[in-house]
Amino acid sequence: MPLTGGLRREVAGWSWIAAGSLAVAGALALLLVLSRVPATQVLLPWSWQSFFYTALVTHVILSFVVWFLAVLGTLAVLPLAGMEHIRLGAFGPVGMWAGVVGTVLLAIPAFLNEGEPCLNNYVPIVIHPLYYLGLVLVGGGVALPVVRLLANPGAIRGSVGFGVGVAGGLYLLSLLLIAIAWFCLPAGLDLQTFNERLFWGGGHGLQFVNTALMLTAWVILAKSAFGEEPVPPSLFKLVMASMVVFVLPGPLFYFMYDVLSLEHRLAFTDLLWYGLTLPPVVVGGGLVALLWRRRGSIRWGAAELALGISLAVFIVGGAMGFFLGASDARTPSHYHSAIGGVNLAFMGLFIAVVLPALGRGVTSPRLVPVLFHSYGWGQMVFSIGMFVAGAAGVPRKTMGAAAQGLDSTLKKVAMGVYGLGGALAVLGGVLFIWLILTKLLARAEADHG
Numbered sequence: 001m002p003l004t005g006g007l008r009r010e011v012a013g014w015s016w017i018a019a020g021s022l023a024v025a026g027a028l029a030l031l032l033v034l035s036r037v038p039a040t041q042v043l044l045p046w047s048w049q050s051f052f053y054t055a056l057v058t059h060v061i062l063s064f065v066v067w068f069l070a071v072l073g074t075l076a077v078l079p080l081a082g083m084e085h086i087r088l089g090a091f092g093p094v095g096m097w098a099g100v101v102g103t104v105l106l107a108i109p110a111f112l113n114e115g116e117p118c119l120n121n122y123v124p125i126v127i128h129p130l131y132y133l134g135l136v137l138v139g140g141g142v143a144l145p146v147v148r149l150l151a152n153p154g155a156i157r158g159s160v161g162f163g164v165g166v167a168g169g170l171y172l173l174s175l176l177l178i179a180i181a182w183f184c185l186p187a188g189l190d191l192q193t194f195n196e197r198l199f200w201g202g203g204h205g206l207q208f209v210n211t212a213l214m215l216t217a218w219v220i221l222a223k224s225a226f227g228e229e230p231v232p233p234s235l236f237k238l239v240m241a242s243m244v245v246f247v248l249p250g251p252l253f254y255f256m257y258d259v260l261s262l263e264h265r266l267a268f269t270d271l272l273w274y275g276l277t278l279p280p281v282v283v284g285g286g287l288v289a290l291l292w293r294r295r296g297s298i299r300w301g302a303a304e305l306a307l308g309i310s311l312a313v314f315i316v317g318g319a320m321g322f323f324l325g326a327s328d329a330r331t332p333s334h335y336h337s338a339i340g341g342v343n344l345a346f347m348g349l350f351i352a353v354v355l356p357a358l359g360r361g362v363t364s365p366r367l368v369p370v371l372f373h374s375y376g377w378g379q380m381v382f383s384i385g386m387f388v389a390g391a392a393g394v395p396r397k398t399m400g401a402a403a404q405g406l407d408s409t410l411k412k413v414a415m416g417v418y419g420l421g422g423a424l425a426v427l428g429g430v431l432f433i434w435l436i437l438t439k440l441l442a443r444a445e446a447d448h449g
Helices: 005-036 048-075 091-112 129-150 159-184 191-198 200-226 233-247 250-256 262-275 278-293 302-323 330-357 367-391 409-448
Strands: 116-118 125-127
Touching (some): 005 330, 048 116, 048 200, 048 330, 125 129, 159 200, 159 233, 159 250, 200 250, 200 330, 278 302, 330 409, 367 409
């Protein structure tokens, strides 16, 4: 259903946050890839040794946190279309503007070359007041439209509304986990340990959020492409609800185990292993069956390409997850491929659904396949190269030939493949960002005129 008035402005605002965060993150991603490839790192116009870690943190927060939360902000608005009376209506625009300001603040320390990077998992930190303020504004800004959606139960009855509602509820639970961790952590910890433990539980909760959003995006895209859902609505709601069941005990872990203990870490790790296995298998299996049934009549537009390539890249990432090393590059290869699958679903969502809902449908039949193939297969090659390098002993979160231990032909070739795949993925990402931004600018010009 086309959006009108305030809801359309909200979706446009969240779309600007999504595209803007990806634009900055994409530029940083290319520089990060170049800084890790021995043949090209010397070509960078500044000292890559001092740039690498601050850029890495900023890239991760924008591309793996703000981008996903912007998708949640967008989807929290769409189910409200057509409703005559919306409870807590003001929460939407306030949350959207908080997200805009917060995203800008998150990027400022990196461009000022200020703050100390902290490479903790899930929500990495640049230790700087503006960064922390930006994080609070983005986190709180997304929570407001989520709360508004949950306050309007009529919007969450169908599969899509229910999926977004589950993702929103999981997000609020993740914020609760972070808040509890804040109060449980003892004083005097070093900043790395503090931030690692602060976001450990909530970060695991966010992985449930991301998965719920991806599965909901698959349902939306399947309905757009084929007019049917990959699994029956009752089954979809059941597997989505199962994720809430797994995250609900999370707050109790802070009272059952010492927040600094290994038991506490493993408790949240087990949530992912057991809680995030079944839902993608069920919905993904239904999607495979749907694509197989329709194989002779698929027209491979934006929705179909997003579904097919997203599923393939996500499956590869999931398979890699069974062969992880403790501290080598196989771990980031796994989550880059899995997140690549998530990204492809969201890219399809914006092109096939969000832009048309804003009245700015995409009419570039050649560009869309190029960007999906470039990003999707580039991300897969990138991840495979990183996986092989990790299996050969290349550590994660390092830079330079010496630190990475590139002392064999296999390691060097694997990192070269990593660089090639990364460049292709960045190209696809740049094309996506360019497409979204040009459409949003055209909308803004039309509105102004």
